[in-house]
Amino acid sequence: xxxxxxxxxxxxxxxxxxxxxxxxxxxxxxxxxxxxxxxxxxxxxxxxxxxxxxxxxxxxxxxxxxxxxxxxxxxxxxxxxxxxxxxxxxxxxxxxxxxxxxxxxxxxxxxxxxxxxxxxxxxxxxxxxxxxxxxxxxxxxxxxxxxxxxxxxxxxxxxxxxxxxxxxxxxxxxxxxxxxxxxxxxxxxxxxxxxxxxxxxxxxxxxxxxxxxxxxxxxxxxxxxxxxxxxxxxxxxxxxxxxxxxxxxxxxxxxxxxxxxxxxxxxxxxxxxxxxxxxxxxxxxxxxxxxxxxxxxxxxxxxxxxxxxxxxxxxxxxxxxxxxxxxxxxxxxxxxxxxxxxxxxxxxxxxxxxxxxxxxxxxxxxxxxxxxxxxxxxxxxxxxxxxxxxxxxxxxxxxxxxxxxxxxxxxxxxxxxxxxxxxxxxxxxxxxxxxx
Amino acid sequence: xxxxxxxxxxxxxxxxxxxxxxxxxxxxxxxxxxxxxxxxxxxxxxxxxxxxxxxxxxxxxxxxxxxxxxxxxxxxxxxxxxxxxxxxxxxxxxxxxxxxxxxxxxxxxxxxxxxxxxxxxxxxxxxxxxxxxxxxxxxxxxxxxxxxxxxxxxxxxxxxxxxxxxxxxxxxxxxxxxxxxxxxxxxxxxxxxxxxxxxxxxxxxxxxxxxxxxxxxxxxxxxxxxxxxxxxxxxxxxxxxxxxxxxxxxxxxxxxxxxxxxxxxxxxxxxxxxxxxxxxxxxxxxxxxxxxxxxxxxxxxxxxxxxxxxxxxxxxxxxxxxxxxxxxxxxxxxxxxxxxxxxxxxxxxxxxxxxxxxxxxxxxxxxxxxxxxxxxxxxxxxxxxxxxxxxxxxxxxxxxxxxxxxxxxxxxxxxxxxxxxxxxxxxxxxxxxxxxxxxxxxx
Numbered sequence: 001x002x003x004x005x006x007x008x009x010x011x012x013x014x015x016x017x018x019x020x021x022x023x024x025x026x027x028x029x030x031x032x033x034x035x036x037x038x039x040x041x042x043x044x045x046x047x048x049x050x051x052x053x054x055x056x057x058x059x060x061x062x063x064x065x066x067x068x069x070x071x072x073x074x075x076x077x078x079x080x081x082x083x084x085x086x087x088x089x090x091x092x093x094x095x096x097x098x099x100x101x102x103x104x105x106x107x108x109x110x111x112x113x114x115x116x117x118x119x120x121x122x123x124x125x126x127x128x129x130x131x132x133x134x135x136x137x138x139x140x141x142x143x144x145x146x147x148x149x150x151x152x153x154x155x156x157x158x159x160x161x162x163x164x165x166x167x168x169x170x171x172x173x174x175x176x177x178x179x180x181x182x183x184x185x186x187x188x189x190x191x192x193x194x195x196x197x198x199x200x201x202x203x204x205x206x207x208x209x210x211x212x213x214x215x216x217x218x219x220x221x222x223x224x225x226x227x228x229x230x231x232x233x234x235x236x237x238x239x240x241x242x243x244x245x246x247x248x249x250x251x252x253x254x255x256x257x258x259x260x261x262x263x264x265x266x267x268x269x270x271x272x273x274x275x276x277x278x279x280x281x282x283x284x285x286x287x288x289x290x291x292x293x294x295x296x297x298x299x300x301x302x303x304x305x306x307x308x309x310x311x312x313x314x315x316x317x318x319x320x321x322x323x324x325x326x327x328x329x330x331x332x333x334x335x336x337x338x339x340x341x342x343x344x345x346x347x348x349x350x351x352x353x354x355x356x357x358x359x360x361x362x363x364x365x366x367x368x369x370x371x372x373x374x375x376x377x378x379x380x381x382x383x384x385x386x387x388x389x390x391x392x393x394x395x396x397x398x399x400x401x402x403x404x405x406x407x408x409x410x411x412x413x414x415x416x417x418x419x420x421x422x423x424x425x426x427x428x429x430x431x432x433x434x435x436x
Numbered sequence: 437x438x439x440x441x442x443x444x445x446x447x448x449x450x451x452x453x454x455x456x457x458x459x460x461x462x463x464x465x466x467x468x469x470x471x472x473x474x475x476x477x478x479x480x481x482x483x484x485x486x487x488x489x490x491x492x493x494x495x496x497x498x499x500x501x502x503x504x505x506x507x508x509x510x511x512x513x514x515x516x517x518x519x520x521x522x523x524x525x526x527x528x529x530x531x532x533x534x535x536x537x538x539x540x541x542x543x544x545x546x547x548x549x550x551x552x553x554x555x556x557x558x559x560x561x562x563x564x565x566x567x568x569x570x571x572x573x574x575x576x577x578x579x580x581x582x583x584x585x586x587x588x589x590x591x592x593x594x595x596x597x598x599x600x601x602x603x604x605x606x607x608x609x610x611x612x613x614x615x616x617x618x619x620x621x622x623x624x625x626x627x628x629x630x631x632x633x634x635x636x637x638x639x640x641x642x643x644x645x646x647x648x649x650x651x652x653x654x655x656x657x658x659x660x661x662x663x664x665x666x667x668x669x670x671x672x673x674x675x676x677x678x679x680x681x682x683x684x685x686x687x688x689x690x691x692x693x694x695x696x697x698x699x700x701x702x703x704x705x706x707x708x709x710x711x712x713x714x715x716x717x718x719x720x721x722x723x724x725x726x727x728x729x730x731x732x733x734x735x736x737x738x739x740x741x742x743x744x745x746x747x748x749x750x751x752x753x754x755x756x757x758x759x760x761x762x763x764x765x766x767x768x769x770x771x772x773x774x775x776x777x778x779x780x781x782x783x784x785x786x787x788x789x790x791x792x793x794x795x796x797x798x799x800x801x802x803x804x805x806x807x808x809x810x811x812x813x814x815x816x817x818x819x820x821x822x823x824x825x826x827x828x829x830x831x832x833x834x835x836x837x838x839x840x841x842x843x844x845x846x847x848x849x850x851x852x853x854x855x856x857x858x859x860x861x862x863x864x865x866x867x868x869x870x871x872x873x874x875x876x877x878x879x
Contacts, residue, residue, distance in 0.1 A: 032508070036680045041483035042508040043759065044500065048489060049470075059462075065469040066489040074469065081465040084542050088461070116504060120511050139682040139800065174681055174800050182682065182800040218649065249459060250562045251599055253606065329468050362796040366807035368825065370599065370606035375827040375877045377805035379798065395803065397649065397829055397877040435649040435877055 031144030058091030092313030097157035105277030129200025141171035213394030222355030263406035287323035438480030474757035481514035525720035533618025600638035609637030653786035661866030675741035684802030694836035704765030709850035755858035772842025843867035
């Protein structure tokens, strides 16, 4: 499919497009899936597709296909869709060719050479890890590898081909004796370096420790959020508010807050498209703007929104390299790269006299993405007493507001995790409201 | 060593168009053509899945799935998987589009969407967005058992959302309708009135009070009760989850698990958004009563789970070329014979929760969490003050047992359900239901 890019661009121009862009992605993945305690199935998928943006007088038309024989059709449609629209005076142009940074840790040759037999072996180790803890079974899980390659080419001279690899392992477990309790764990990486046995063992140990939970009284207390719990809430509340598109459409609580202190002075949040081995690391974003490191919160002060090329043009500023696509079937829109949440680390549980530790939450996607208010059910939660995890908690609802939370962070662990693109330690937040 | 004993392939040809409007401007007009297939093969107890896109080679896809299954089975041998025998599906009463959206000029669609968006604008509303989508899909299924069948379906829908702002506070109102029909969707639904209602909800919520959490009697409206039926009960009734040991409903067939007033049904034959004539295993769709008069009556099955647990297959679904998994279609709590006034009178003091911002469930432990769009206090049998950010959480089985009244005003809502990383069109619904005790969370 890659060999058709140039021709598609030329055709769009011939049909009347002022500017045109082709995005092609190719992905090859292999995975082995767990059902109960057996490795039940194998999957091998190759998918590829092409998306075309044509621009006429600032009006954008877009079409896509996974079928090489329809490429001419989609070029036609993208041009005719652009003609239907009124001219958009806020459109500047597609990104231009630039000097691209070097990134590292995004391609592991071992992953490109891995076969189904290796995947099955690693999946088996994950099950072994889980079953190394007595009275726990795996219920589902998967180990998968992927190799991907994408091309971005446009009429402003951008021509980028980037290749990357990734692996992921996850497992769900349930106790088989006594009180029913579940837990999960997962790891994702660009290299073949995840500890599959450890994923299984840690999920099982958490399920066992969560048995026979107690009820607790509603109160305001210290809450320590594991990277899984924090990133889930963070992605559904904070991330939408730093999206320049949401800001420009008046859907962000951070409008007009640039330069203001919005968090505790020890907190830094950085969007980093260059992070070594980062899940969202690449030489450019998905419309061809070079990747960069953008401070979002520096010493508690709000520094910048995230921009793609279009929203940057609207604000007379430069793209921060955040033009991202869900896949080749969609146009780029603002999306975070690797979001690093940094706070001075300590032995955070040991430093906490009283409070609650929460591993994961459910229902974070129901948060109010603009106001940042959320109310979630906490899972695998424990009381903290005199600097130690004490008793498991049966059921717990955690409510709050992300912007209030940012001002109430009082501690962080040294357990920084890559939870997808969010890179974060356990964080302690004072005076959180919990209902048992 | 086992041989490959079964294979099947789903070949899909689809065209979709979407239009996104934001604050009156066209944000995106996007068209997608896709063609490809998902093949699977069974060797002993091991499955192999593969996909091929574009102008694919059918035989190569089957061979590749077969090789994966055989390789998996030789490295990791296991008990043979048997599939419940099925008949070739009879396709009848398939919904047709009265107005094929492909025949409606794009300009007309854009204008309609602009009108819809306009109606969500009002004093207090600071921004609006609207989405229109249409998709036409042709599915062709073949299997090594000689089943060969196909259908074509058109899906059309729209969604509108309005944001209201005041003193740094933001509230959202949303409405949407999706159906297995054509452009006549806009004749059956008053899109302009729905848009107005989305705007009104956003503005009203600005003035709403924060809910105070606690354990209370509650009334759920059809939309939220439908989400409960789908999330808390429907998912736990999926036989793959039952078999893997992550359903609270395992080993409970024939048990009274809910108030005798509760009947929960999954019916893919209804012409709602979750409709299909045959599932992703080529099995003709049919209605399943999950809970009958409070008794757990049946799980939802694939051919594999139906063979193991006994039951009727027909609920195996896949997104695009992905592998089929057991899932719901159109799921609802069936009508009872109470009305809303009786519920208010019975409850006296409590909360009325309406609309849904989504929810999540842990089927293994039977615990769920949902957020209502709006809440109202019920004081002395009357609906009084509006509340915002109200969530409902608890144990599925406790809530099912705490249902004290079931209304007679069943309504369905369309949406998309996520499982195993795949999205599928579904609908869910219920009449109003009254629950004697539930954990309501606030801020």
